[in-house]
Amino acid sequence: MPNKRPVHLIENSRFDPALFQDRSLQVLAREDEEHFSDILSNLINGSGKERDVLKFRLPKGGAVYTDLQITEERLKLLLTLYSRVYLPIRQDGKAFLNSPVVQTISTDTLLSLSRMGRIIPVFHAPLHQYDVKTVLSFMEDPNIKVILPRQLDGLTVLTLAKQFPFWKKFREDPQTAAEVHHIIQNVAQDLKKLGPVGELQGYVLTETFNMHLTVAEMGEQWFLDKGHIAAGNLTAGGTINSLINYSRIISSRSADQKAILDTVNIEAHVYSMNMAMARAFGAVYDATHVLNHMVLDLVARLQTGTKTDLLTPSINEMEAILKGCSIVCPEQVSLTDYLEVIHSSEAERLRGIITDVITDAQGSPEKLIEEIERFNQEVVKWRKSKVQWVSNTIDFLGIGLDCALFPTGVSVPGVTSLLGLILKPLLGKLDKTSLGKLEDRIFAAIGGVSPAAVRISKIRKKIGSKF
Structure with a gap:
């Protein structure tokens, strides 16, 4: 007899054998x-450990957590900058055959990247929402590390x-x-006496505390x-939800206004949830599909705190540098071929070079421009190399900061706005090498004897003259 039970989405994550x-x-x-x-219970009390949740250790190094609508082109970009990507697997069970969210990367490609350790597949939804072949193809491969739905829940709770x-x-x-x-209630009453702003603060404070009290009472x-x-x-999504609820209490809204508020509420919740999951992986969050960048930026600021300095990256600026790096991954090169060239060590070198340039700038926009120009002069020297295949492969490697930081149409103020984006907190912690000066690090990364350049040369010959 066919299963007539409804497909649970957000309402309930509990295991239900009738759904399988x-x-x-x-x-x-x-x-x-x-x-x-x-x-x-131990996880809620903070006494649990990562090893209690997973059967393997989460890899160290720069990592990023993305969302369901990632494309192969964007995955190339992320794997250029990060050692690995935590990738949520889209539900592909019968109930989701007509879903508007389509994961364009083939399962075979995902399996290949998982075996390489470049992506870690995350089954974010209850397993009954996936095709059994998809789940087992990942789970039965001994070379693939997989995060199951309740493991994701456990890491997030911890x-x-x-x-x-x-x-x-x-x-x-x-x-x-x-x-x-009792103290919170008294503070809220005192704030209410200060006027509308104080009343709003008191309302949000009370709602936030009550949410955490729910965890204590029925976590x-x-x-x-x-x-x-x-x-x-x-997290931040709850705070924004309280603000929206308060606005509905104090004034009536039209149907259109209510729809807008609902959209903002849902967006804030999703961004907050994804940022929390990214933090659980020791990764940063890359939102591939953003309806309202202002909401994303607000959530990011609420999540990271009010302190505004170079160590608080603006999440919505990720898009700029990824678009600027588009030259590193021509469409004619398949993802698997590309990753033969840009593997984790190349990604670490690229992050290290970018980090050094920003560090040497010491927070000064003017100094940053000087450092970029100094770096670009070194890149130009290599572009003029007498060894033809070296000069041909520099652009493809994507090491030049003129490509990474100066996408078409970006002015100097735009470059300044990228400061927080390419710092260590975003790109992952890096061990300092003994390569010495910046010029030496550049030489090590893009020098004529680079194994990556040799592999690129082979790929060029194989693919032909399409690019």
Whole structure:
């Protein structure tokens, strides 16, 4: 008899055997659910460890978490700058055959990249929403590290628990939670006396505290129901939701205005959730599909704090540098061929060079331009190399900062706005090498004896003169 049960999306993440048509997938999901249930209390209290959640250690180094709508071209760009990409796998079960969200990268390509360790597939949704062949093709390969839905939930809960250590205190000592609740109520009343702005602050403060109190009182039930989706409520998304709810309370809205507010609310929730998951992986978040950059930027600022300096990158500026790097991955070169050239060590070198240029600029926009020009002079020298294949491959390697930082139409103020984007917090921590001066590091990365350049030369001969 066909399954008539509704397909759960956001409403519930709990394991339900009635939703599974395949026995092997059901067993896998049940084991994932049971393990998550066993360790959930410790995770909420912040006493759990990463090894309690996963069967493998998360790799170290620069990493990025992206979203469902990533294209092969964008994945090329990310793998140029980062050692690996945590990639959510799109649901492809029968209920999702007509989904507007299409993952354009083939499963074979994803499997190949997973075996290389360049991507780590993340099954972000309950397993019954995937085709059984897709899940098993990843799970049954011994060379592929996979993150299952409840493992993702577990890492996210653990990360949030470390961010909010008072959860444990509230759970162990309800009296303390009650006292803090009383204080919050008094503060909110005092703020209300200060006028509309104070009333708004008091409302948001109360709503935020009540959300965390929910974790203390019924955290296991909530996280079993919502999983990692709850992260959107507990971080910046929850704050923005409180602001929107307050605006609805104090004034009536037209249907169009309500629709706009709903869109902002959903966007903020998704960005907040994804940023929390990225942090759980030790990665940064790259949003491939953004409706409103102002919402994304607001969420990023709320997530990272109010301190505005070079160590607080603006998330929405990621797009600029990725577009600027488009020269490093011609469309004629397949992703697998490209990654024979740009593997993790090349990505680390590129990040290291960019980081050094920014560090040497010491936060000065004028000094930054000088450093870029000095670097570009070195690149020009290599472009004029007498060794023909070296000069031909410099652009393809994408090492030139004139390509990375000066996309068409970007003026000097635009370059200045990229400062926060290419710092170590965004690109991952790098071990300093003993290569010495910046010129020496450039030589090591793009010198005529680069194995990468040799491989590029071979690819050029194989592909022909298309580019």
